[in-house]
Amino acid sequence: MNRKELIHIAEDWFENQGWKPFKFQKDAWTAYLQKKNGLLNAPTGSGKTYALWVPIVLDYIRKNPDYKSRHQKGLKAIWITPLRALSVEIEQATSRFAEELGTNFSVGIRTGDTPQKERAAQKKAIPDLLITTPESLHLLLSSKNYAKTFKDLQAVVVDEWHELLGSKRGVQVELALSRLKQVAKDLRIWGISATIGNLQQAREVLLGPASPELENSVMIRANLNKKIDVRSIIPKKMEKFPWRGHLGIHLLDEVIPIIKESKTTLLFTNTRSQCEIWFQKILAKYPEFAGEIAMHHGSINKETRLWVEQAIRNESLKAVVCTSSLDLGVDFAPVETIVQIGGPKGVARFLQRAGRSGHQPGKVSLIYFMPTHAIELIEASALQKAVAKKAVEDRVPYLMSFDVLVQYLNTLAVSDGFYPKDIFPEIASTFCFQGITEDEWRWILNFITKGSQSLQAYDEYKKVEIEEDGKFKIHNRGVAMRHRLQIGTIVSDAMLSVKYITGGYIGTIEEWFISKLKPGDVFTFAGRNLELVRIKNMQVLVKRSKKKTARIPSWQGGRMTFSAQMSELLREEMYEASQLKKTTKTSEELNALRPIFKRQQRESIIPGKDEFLIETFKTREGFHAIFYPFEGRFVHEALGSLLAYRISLLSPISFSLAFNDYGFELLSDQEIDMQQVLDNNLFSPEYLMDDLYKSLNATEMARRKFRDIAVIAGLVFTGYPNKLVKSKHLQSNSQLLFSVFRDYEEDNLLYQQAFRETFEHQLEEGRLRIALERIQQQQIVWKKCEKPTPFSFPIITDRLREKLSSEKLEDRIRKMLKQLEK
Known part of the structure; x- marks a missing residue:
C-alpha cells in the first residue's frame, strides 16, 4: 500500500466519526510515514493523540498487508506521559482507532498504579502499545534481557514534553532514548509539546544535539487560532x-x-x-x-x-x-x-x-x-x-545531572550489565551530558564501583562489580532490589497515608506537616475535618471531627514564583500605571486600581520604566526599607539576602527579611544609612557569586539540595514500600555524607552539583544578575515615607503571617488599617 492509500484509510475512519482531520494531523501522518522524527506543537484538546497514533498504526498496516488475519506480536510503540492520570485517556483513544481498523493491536498501561498481576501478564505477553511514565520505562530497562523486549520497537512518543523538559524526569527520558536508539534500529522519536518559548531547543533536547535523528526531523505546528x-x-x-x-x-x-x-x-x-x-x-x-x-x-x-x-x-x-x-x-x-x-x-x-x-x-x-x-x-x-x-516562557533543560546518570548506570548494571566504551558515546550524545569529559566519566565509573574516594572503606557503596571481560554488573540481589524500588527523580518529603481508625484510605500527607501535630489536634484534609488519633507505621490514623476550627495542611511544594516572562509583563503594566491620568483610557483592571494608585502616588510614587523605587519609613516594629524590583519571590529572597550582607559590610546591622513577588523588605532596629547604600553601588552584579555564597548561607541551601541528589544517586535508601525511612533520618544520613565530602573530597561531582543546582535553579542566579544589571541602568528613587504605602502593605503583612494565626492576623491588620486611614 502506498502512502496515499494509507492516509485514505485514516481519512475514511475520521469521516465515519463525523470528524475532519486538521492540516497538522495530516502533516504529522505524512512526516511519520516518511520515516521522519519530530516535535508536534499542539494545544491540549486539539486531537494530538490521533496526529501520532494514526501513522504508527498505518505504518504497521503497510508492513503487514495481512494484518487482519495475522498479528505480529511484540512491542511496537511506547507512549511516555508525565502524569499517570493521562494514561487512561490515551488508552481509550488509541484502542478505539486500532480496534475499528481491525488490527488486533493490544494497548497496555505500565505506571506506578499498575497492579502486580497485570505487570506479570505484560511480562509474558507485552502489549503492542505501552503507555508508561519515565520512571516505569527505566524499570523496564532494569529487567533482564530488556533488549529483546525493545528490539522491534518502531516508535516512541513523548507526550507533554514541555512538562518533562525543565526537570530531571526530562533527563531520564533523554538517557532512555539514547539506549533505545541503539537497541531498536528502526526507531522514530516524536515529542508533543504545548507552546513554550524555546521550541527549537525542546526538539534538540528530545532528539539529541548533532544527532542523525535531529537532522532527519521536522517541527509541525498546529496553527489553531484558539480564542x-x-x-x-x-x-x-x-x-x-x-x-x-x-x-x-x-x-x-x-x-x-x-x-x-x-x-x-x-x-x-x-x-x-x-x-x-x-x-x-x-x-x-x-x-x-x-x-x-x-x-x-x-x-x-x-x-x-x-x-x-x-x-x-x-x-x-x-x-x-x-x-x-x-x-x-x-x-x-x-x-x-x-x-x-x-x-x-x-x-x-x-x-x-x-x-x-x-x-x-x-x-x-x-x-x-x-x-x-x-x-x-x-x-x-x-x-x-x-x-x-501569545508570549510564553522558555523551559530550561537540566545540564550535567550526575545523580540521574549514576542512577541510570546502576539501572543498566542491574539488568544485563554494560561496557563503558559502548555506553559513553550514547550518554555524550544527549543534550544533558553533551559536555561530559573523560575525567568526569572515569569519576562516575569509580563512584559506582568503589563508592568515591572518601567512601572506599564502606562496602555498601560498592554496588557495581567489574567482570573479567570489563562488563559492569550488579550481582548482589539486595542491592538490585533496593535500586529498583528507588528508580525515579521525584524526591518529596516522606508521605504518610491518612486512614480512618475504623479503616478506609483518604490520601497522603507530608510528614513535616503531621510532625507538628499532637493527638487530639484537628486538621482539614480532602474536604473533611479530621482528628489525629495516632501515627503508626507511616500511617496517620484519624477519626471524623465536628470541631469547626481546624489546621489547614500545607505542602512543601506550595511556594510558587513569577516566571521571568511574567515579571517582565508585570513591570510593563506597572510602567503604564505610572503614566495614568484621569482621562487615560486603560484596561478594566488598571482602572479598578486607580484608588490604590492615587494613594500610592500621594505617599510615594509608582516607578516608571527608568526608575527603581526604594521606600523607607518607621513603625513600632522598627525601621523598614522596601525595594521593588518586580522580579518574583525567589529572586527577591536572594536579592534581599545579598543586599543585607553588603550593607552589613558597611556598618554592623542585622535585618529580618520579608518578600513577595513585587518586592522585598529589610527590617531593622536601627536606621539604614540609605545614602551610603546608594553611594557604594551595592546593586552591582560584580562579585555576585562570592557575595551570594556568604550572604545566603549557600552551604545550608546546598546541604538541603544534596538530600535529593543523594536519594536519586542511591547514596541513601528511602526504605521499603511499607517501611519508609523517616524524613529526618534521610536528612541526617545525607547531611553526614555532605559533611564528609565537604571536609575530605571537595571535588566530588555530586557535592559540586548541589551548589550548582542551588544557584542555577533555586536562586535563579542568571535572572538575579540580569535584574541587578537592569537596576544599575535605572535611576534610583528613594522616598522617605511617613507610614506604609499601598505597595509596601502586602509585604509587611506577609511577614506577620509567619508569626500569627489567621484570626489574630486579621485583627492586627484591621488595627493597622485604622491607623493608615487616619
Whole structure:
C-alpha cells in the first residue's frame, strides 16, 4: 500500500466519526510515514493523540498487508506521559482507532498504579502499545534481557514534553532514548509539546544535539487560532491597602453565580492548602452544593481522583476545586468555565488552564481571573496582553545531572550489565551530558564501583562489580532490589497515608506537616475535618471531627514564583500605571486600581520604566526599607539576602527579611544609612557569586539540595514500600555524607552539583544578575515615607503571617488599617 492509500484509510475512519482531520494531523501522518522524527506543537484538546497514533498504526498496516488475519506480536510503540492520570485517556483513544481498523493491536498501561498481576501478564505477553511514565520505562530497562523486549520497537512518543523538559524526569527520558536508539534500529522519536518559548531547543533536547535523528526531523505546528476570553472578577469596593489572601474568600459570592450559570466549572488554586480552604468555605456558605462540588489534588487517593475525573466527563458535578493536578490533558470536553484563583505566576500555566475550557477545536476558552489581593489585578491586566501576544516562557533543560546518570548506570548494571566504551558515546550524545569529559566519566565509573574516594572503606557503596571481560554488573540481589524500588527523580518529603481508625484510605500527607501535630489536634484534609488519633507505621490514623476550627495542611511544594516572562509583563503594566491620568483610557483592571494608585502616588510614587523605587519609613516594629524590583519571590529572597550582607559590610546591622513577588523588605532596629547604600553601588552584579555564597548561607541551601541528589544517586535508601525511612533520618544520613565530602573530597561531582543546582535553579542566579544589571541602568528613587504605602502593605503583612494565626492576623491588620486611614 502506498502512502496515499494509507492516509485514505485514516481519512475514511475520521469521516465515519463525523470528524475532519486538521492540516497538522495530516502533516504529522505524512512526516511519520516518511520515516521522519519530530516535535508536534499542539494545544491540549486539539486531537494530538490521533496526529501520532494514526501513522504508527498505518505504518504497521503497510508492513503487514495481512494484518487482519495475522498479528505480529511484540512491542511496537511506547507512549511516555508525565502524569499517570493521562494514561487512561490515551488508552481509550488509541484502542478505539486500532480496534475499528481491525488490527488486533493490544494497548497496555505500565505506571506506578499498575497492579502486580497485570505487570506479570505484560511480562509474558507485552502489549503492542505501552503507555508508561519515565520512571516505569527505566524499570523496564532494569529487567533482564530488556533488549529483546525493545528490539522491534518502531516508535516512541513523548507526550507533554514541555512538562518533562525543565526537570530531571526530562533527563531520564533523554538517557532512555539514547539506549533505545541503539537497541531498536528502526526507531522514530516524536515529542508533543504545548507552546513554550524555546521550541527549537525542546526538539534538540528530545532528539539529541548533532544527532542523525535531529537532522532527519521536522517541527509541525498546529496553527489553531484558539480564542481565549479572559475576564477579571473585580471587587465592588477597592481597599487602598491590599493584603494577600484577604480578597479571595471575600469574593466568594462573586464566584457562585459563575458556577451556577455553567454546566461544569473548574476552580484552579495554586496550592493544595488553598484548594482545601476554598472547598470548605464554599460548602460552609452554600450547603446546597453538597454532592455537586468536589476537590481534586495530588494528595487525594487515586480512587477519589478517578471518580472526580469521570464525574466531570459525565457532567454529574457542578464544580471542582483543583490544583495543577488537572492542568494537563485529562480529556473531558464538557468543562465550560475556568476560574483562576490568585495569580498563576506564569503565562504558559495560565494558557494551559484556560485551554481546559472549550476543550474542543474551534471552541472559545473562557477563564475568569479572581485576585486574592487587589494588586494581583495588575497580573490580570498583564495576562490579557500576554494572551493576545501569545508570549510564553522558555523551559530550561537540566545540564550535567550526575545523580540521574549514576542512577541510570546502576539501572543498566542491574539488568544485563554494560561496557563503558559502548555506553559513553550514547550518554555524550544527549543534550544533558553533551559536555561530559573523560575525567568526569572515569569519576562516575569509580563512584559506582568503589563508592568515591572518601567512601572506599564502606562496602555498601560498592554496588557495581567489574567482570573479567570489563562488563559492569550488579550481582548482589539486595542491592538490585533496593535500586529498583528507588528508580525515579521525584524526591518529596516522606508521605504518610491518612486512614480512618475504623479503616478506609483518604490520601497522603507530608510528614513535616503531621510532625507538628499532637493527638487530639484537628486538621482539614480532602474536604473533611479530621482528628489525629495516632501515627503508626507511616500511617496517620484519624477519626471524623465536628470541631469547626481546624489546621489547614500545607505542602512543601506550595511556594510558587513569577516566571521571568511574567515579571517582565508585570513591570510593563506597572510602567503604564505610572503614566495614568484621569482621562487615560486603560484596561478594566488598571482602572479598578486607580484608588490604590492615587494613594500610592500621594505617599510615594509608582516607578516608571527608568526608575527603581526604594521606600523607607518607621513603625513600632522598627525601621523598614522596601525595594521593588518586580522580579518574583525567589529572586527577591536572594536579592534581599545579598543586599543585607553588603550593607552589613558597611556598618554592623542585622535585618529580618520579608518578600513577595513585587518586592522585598529589610527590617531593622536601627536606621539604614540609605545614602551610603546608594553611594557604594551595592546593586552591582560584580562579585555576585562570592557575595551570594556568604550572604545566603549557600552551604545550608546546598546541604538541603544534596538530600535529593543523594536519594536519586542511591547514596541513601528511602526504605521499603511499607517501611519508609523517616524524613529526618534521610536528612541526617545525607547531611553526614555532605559533611564528609565537604571536609575530605571537595571535588566530588555530586557535592559540586548541589551548589550548582542551588544557584542555577533555586536562586535563579542568571535572572538575579540580569535584574541587578537592569537596576544599575535605572535611576534610583528613594522616598522617605511617613507610614506604609499601598505597595509596601502586602509585604509587611506577609511577614506577620509567619508569626500569627489567621484570626489574630486579621485583627492586627484591621488595627493597622485604622491607623493608615487616619
